[in-house]
Amino acid sequence: MTQVDTTTRFEALRQWAAAQHQLSPETLDLRLAAGDASFRRYYRLNLPSGGSRILMDAPPKQEDSRPFVDIARRWRAGGLPVPALHAMDLDAGFLELDDLGDTPLQLCLAGNEDPQTLAWHEQALSLIHELQNRAGPGELPAYDAALLGRELDLFPEWCLGRWLGMAMPTSWAELRQDLIDSALAQPLVTVHRDYDAMNLMVHDEQLYLIDFQDAVAGPISYDLISLLRGRYCRFPPARFARWVEAFRQRAVEDGRLPSTTDSETFQRQAQAMAAQRSLKVLGVFCRLTLRDTRSGYLERLPQFLHHLEQSLEALPEHAAFQAWLKDTFRPALERRLSEAREAT
Structure with missing residues (x-):
């Protein structure tokens, strides 16, 4: 406006x-x-x-x-x-x-391994369970293959094509389809869709949900990933895996996940979901910059590239795409960010 x-x-x-x-x-x-x-x-x-x-x-x-x-x-x-x-x-x-005040959760985070940061994440993880247990997904739009695909396609359109002027590698089509298939294989629950520290308000030492207008009926791991692979923290793989496993166990106990969903399967699903969201965010942040002339988003691209690389390490069948990220995409991104900083 x-x-x-x-x-x-x-x-x-x-x-x-x-x-x-x-x-x-x-x-x-x-x-x-x-x-x-x-x-x-x-x-x-x-x-x-x-x-x-x-x-x-x-x-x-x-x-x-x-x-x-x-x-x-x-x-x-x-x-x-x-x-x-x-x-x-x-x-x-x-x-x-x-009025919930002026304290979004990110203002309470003090570092990846700080006890306060870990405690707040434990509370936020508990709230995901409450959301999925208390709010049925029946009246929400479906997070279906078409929507998942449109989100993934933001990466080649806005990040590669419009910002970097690059083409997609041939390994993209297989990765794209596998990420969609993995998401659709998960049980459907209520998904906030932007369960990020900036959308959790701290009020009287309790977390409150805001900005939930885009909620959908979607994969059980999505909000978990939004929190653990978000804008503000980079947790070590071992801690990430422990939180994912604890989430799986609680979801099985509550009946949101079948008891036949073993740890290895859910870990892979979580990593694939994390790759999907990282690719989506890389595209969204470039679109916010180029189309909507919003500032501050390019600086966050390396965070989500790191998340994407970490996720693909757990999906060795996509080694070709991971190699392209390392050898071609990352150098191009770093050059373009350097040019953008020099121009300001």
């Missing part, structure tokens, strides 16, 4: 919020709290009573808030920690939510 559009929407939001609370728009204490990778913006409304609320501005032409509202109601009814909805105007794209 242009600056004019943003200003116009802010004034409309101010008028709407004032009417909700029977306050004068001129005296309303409404300030920008955060933006995200979409067109949504979040504002903090400080009330005369001393309380506060978060107002979401989601322009209807770019953002459909109905999935967020539907999911928030269902998940909250299921006992999951999500912000309460206090008011809404879906035609205008305005929502009023609980």
Whole structure:
């Protein structure tokens, strides 16, 4: 949106919020709290009573808030920690939510092996179990082969073609199909789809789920991977494997995974899921940079390349693609990042 559009929407939001609370728009204490990778913006409304609320501005032409509202109601009814909805105007794209503060989980992480980091990840892993146990996937869109394929194809289109000007290796087609097949072989559960530390808010020492409007019915390992192979930490393979195995055991106990799903099978499925998500993110971050002119995303590409390489080490049948990453893609990425830094 242009600056004019943003200003116009802010004034409309101010008028709407004032009417909700029977306050004068001129005296309303409404300030920008955060933006995200979409067109949504979040504002903090400080009330005369001393309380506060978060107002979401989601322009209807770019953002459909109905999935967020539907999911928030269902998940909250299921006992999951999500912000309460206090008011809404879906035609205008305005929502009023609980104020969960300014502490996303990444601000609490102090290093890969720091006890605080590990403890928060244990809590976040427990919340995935709660999400999958309490929220059925039946009313969510399917994370099917077409969607998995579209996500994977962001890598050759945006990262290789549009940013690096490179062609895909011949080994891509087999890898792409195998990653889709592995994902579809897993049990279907509720998937947040961006279960990242930035979408987990810390409030009163408890984790709350936000930004869940893109939730789908999908593979049981997806949110696990989003957390363990995310933006902020690089865990050693042994720790990653222990967490994956503990997750498998709990999922078997709860009946979300068949008891016949052995450790080796689930470890491979988790690594394949991690490869799929890393390829997707590499494409998404380039698209955010090139199409949406967002800053700060190119710097995170090496993190997800590392995740991708680590995943492929556990999938030796794709050694050819892994060799291409090492010999061709990584040098090209590093050169392009260096050029981008020099240009700024």
